[in-house]
Amino acid sequence: xxxxxxxxxxxxxxxxxxxxxxxxxxxxxxxxxxxxxxxxxxxxxxxxxxxxxxxxxxxxxxxxxxxxxxxxxxxxxxxxxxxxxxxxxxxxxxxxxxxxxxxxxxxxxxxxxxxxxxxxxxxxxxxxxxxxxxxxxxxxxxxxxx
Amino acid sequence: xxxxxxxxxxxxxxxxxxxxxxxxxxxxxxxxxxxxxxxxxxxxxxxxxxxxxxxxxxxxxxxxxxxxxxxxxxxxxxxxxxx
Numbered sequence: 001x002x003x004x005x006x007x008x009x010x011x012x013x014x015x016x017x018x019x020x021x022x023x024x025x026x027x028x029x030x031x032x033x034x035x036x037x038x039x040x041x042x043x044x045x046x047x048x049x050x051x052x053x054x055x056x057x058x059x060x061x062x063x064x065x066x067x068x069x070x071x072x073x074x075x076x077x078x079x080x081x082x083x084x085x086x087x088x089x090x091x092x093x094x095x096x097x098x099x100x101x102x103x104x105x106x107x108x109x110x111x112x113x114x115x116x117x118x119x120x121x122x123x124x125x126x127x128x129x130x131x132x133x134x135x136x137x138x139x140x141x142x143x144x145x146x
Numbered sequence: 147x148x149x150x151x152x153x154x155x156x157x158x159x160x161x162x163x164x165x166x167x168x169x170x171x172x173x174x175x176x177x178x179x180x181x182x183x184x185x186x187x188x189x190x191x192x193x194x195x196x197x198x199x200x201x202x203x204x205x206x207x208x209x210x211x212x213x214x215x216x217x218x219x220x221x222x223x224x225x226x227x228x229x
Contacts, residue, residue, distance in 0.1 A: 028174065036157030039162050040171070
């Protein structure tokens with residue numbers, strides 16, 4: 001018995017994971033004194049590619065107590081092409097938390113796609129005085145032909 | 147590829163300290179300050195993708211424009227890269 005329907009033109013297009021898919025991961029680990037907002041890591045989707053974001057990790061830990069404690073934050077921001085920044089995930093230790101080894105951690109398995117010129121940025125800041133904080137920001141993504 | 151580049155921005159939410167490159171990761175402990183007391187960054191070392199550097203190991207205008215072609219931020223004739 002023959003096939004009742006043809007597969008159609010869409011069948012010739014490979015699935016995303018077969019279109020030169022490459023896993024990429026990057027991150028930073030830094031111990032820093034109080035500082036104003038700083039973009040420590042950035043990823044821009046190249047032309048002709050799409051990206052599935054697989055995993056984020058954020059972690060901040062008080063390494064040395066502050067003289068005057070302030071808010072401490074690490075965050076991932078997603079900026080669609082030509083659009084304003086959207087915070088996709090953040091962790092924060094408030095000024096009231098100033099004990100060595102206090103730790104805040106987030107791991108996320110997001111489910112969204114980045115298109116060419118979309119940007120992912122990891123930022124940190126600490127509004128206190130003295131002391132230092134350990135920040136870790138990591139991502140894992142899969143880049144493939146659009 | 148590891149390179150040292152100048153930092154841009156004022157450290158405000160609208161204009162954070164950053165490197166004017168599409169993809170990078172700052173290297174811990176590499177910060178050079180223009181004003182250390184006020185934490186004004188001058189330059190940092192960053193890791194950037196190998197396919198964005200020229201034969202001298204500096205960010206390549208041509209390669210960045212090609213890799214991000216059609217993107218208004220990076221694919222333009224007057225593109226300037228950080229020193």
